[in-house]
Amino acid sequence: QKEVEQDPGPLSVPEGAIVSLNCTYSNSAFQYFMWYRQYSRKGPELLMYTYSSGNKEDGRFTAQVDKSSKYISLFIRDSQPSDSATYLCAMSATRGYGQNFVFGPGTRLSVLP
Amino acid sequence: SQTIHQWPATLVQPVGSPLSLECTVEGTSNPNLYWYRQAAGRGLQLLFYSVGIGQISSEVPQNLSASRPQDRQFILSSKKLLLSDSGFYLCAWSVTGRAYEQYFGPGTRLTVT
Numbered sequence: 001q002k003e004v005e006q007d008p009g010p011l012s013v014p015e016g017a018i019v020s021l022n023c024t025y026s027n028s029a030f031q032y033f034m035w036y037r038q039y040s041r042k043g044p045e046l047l048m049y050t051y052s053s054g055n056k057e058d059g060r061f062t063a064q065v066d067k068s069s070k071y072i073s074l075f076i077r078d079s080q081p082s083d084s085a086t087y088l089c090a091m092s093a094t095r096g097y098g099q100n101f102v103f104g105p106g107t108r109l110s111v112l113p
Numbered sequence: 114s115q116t117i118h119q120w121p122a123t124l125v126q127p128v129g130s131p132l133s134l135e136c137t138v139e140g141t142s143n144p145n146l147y148w149y150r151q152a153a154g155r156g157l158q159l160l161f162y163s164v165g166i167g168q169i170s171s172e173v174p175q176n177l178s179a180s181r182p183q184d185r186q187f188i189l190s191s192k193k194l195l196l197s198d199s200g201f202y203l204c205a206w207s208v209t210g211r212a213y214e215q216y217f218g219p220g221t222r223l224t225v226t
Contacts, residue, residue, distance in 0.1 A: 032213035043203050043217035044157070051213075088156065090213075097145060097162055097212035105156035 003027055004091060006104040015113050019076040023089035023104050026070065030091040030100065033065050035074045038086045038106065047074070047087075079111045115140035119204050119218040126225055132177075132191040134221050136204030139185065144206040146187040147215065148179055151201040163187060164209065199225045 004025045013019055021035075032051055036044035050056045053067045062075040072091075076083055086106040093100035116139045126132060138144050148160040159172045161179035169179050176195050180188045187204055201222050205215040 034213055034215075036217075041201075041220075041222070043205075043220045046214060046216060049213050092213050095213065096210045097147075097164075097207075101159070101212060103157040 004089065004102045004104040006089060006107050008105060009108040010110055011107060012110045012112060013079055015079060015081060015111055017079050017111070019079050019083070019109060019111075021074040021076075021087045021089075021107050021109070023072050023091075024070055025072075025091055025102075027091070027093070027100060027102075028067075028070065029093040030067075032092040032095070033063070033072050034090040034092075035061075035063055036088040036090065036103075037083075038088060040085075044088055081111050081113050084110050115206070115216065117204060117206055117216060117218040119202075119221050121221060122219065123222045124224070126194050126223065128196055128225055129193050132189070132194050132198070132223070134189040134202055134204075134223075136187040136189075136218055137185055138187075138206045141185070141206065141208070143184060143209060145209055145212065146181065147205040147207075148187065148189050149203040149205065149217075151203060151220075153200075157203065160189070194225045196225050199223055 006023050034049040035047045038044040048058050048063050050063050053065045056063045060077045064073045086108045088106045089104040118137050147162045149157045163169050163181045177191050201220050203220045204218040207215045
């Protein structure tokens with residue numbers, strides 16, 4: 001079992017749809033959970049990070065962490081064509097960099113006008 | 114505000130040739146610096162990270178090396194490139210103790226022929 005798994009997609013949705021992107025993980029030591037957006041041929045851009053369980057909202061984006069299920073989600077409301085990108089989750093057991101820092105392989109999202 | 118630069122943006126090199134990729138950060142002091150490689154359709158693989166001048170930690174044994182000659186400069190090198198070194202190379206920075214909040218550069222796309 002890989003340490004972090006994401007559905008690779010591609011996931012295609014119509015403009016205005018609610019998108020749910022998910023990651024599952026196996027290491028119960030993870031405490032910090034991040035979501036990055038990566039446009040084609042560009043560097044990843046940090047969208048948001050959360051600590052431990054719970055929800056965090058930023059505009060149209062909501063991150064949700066369920067540590068009991070080892071499952072995290074990113075919801076995008078009112079999706080736009082400009083949201084078309086690859087979304088990477090990342091997780092860390094500590095505040096500083098350590099061995100327990102992992103990126104998921106990414107989910108490619110296409111929002112169709 | 115902080116800015117991270119990488120160059121060159123694109124590079125095509127023959128097998129056996131040397132490599133030098135450069136990353137610089139502006140607007141911050143004593144950042145933690147990271148080199149990642151991203152193969153086509155794959156997640157991010159951490160290659161090296163640095164917490165200070167001359168301090169380099171390697172995550173995986175490979176044909177590459179890294180150096181940090183100045184506080185905000187991070188260099189990725191190879192003496193002899195292999196075909197398997199092709200990929201998208203990304204530099205990132207974070208504040209010390211906040212590895213969960215990394216900011217990425219635009220990347221260098223390397224093709225070894």
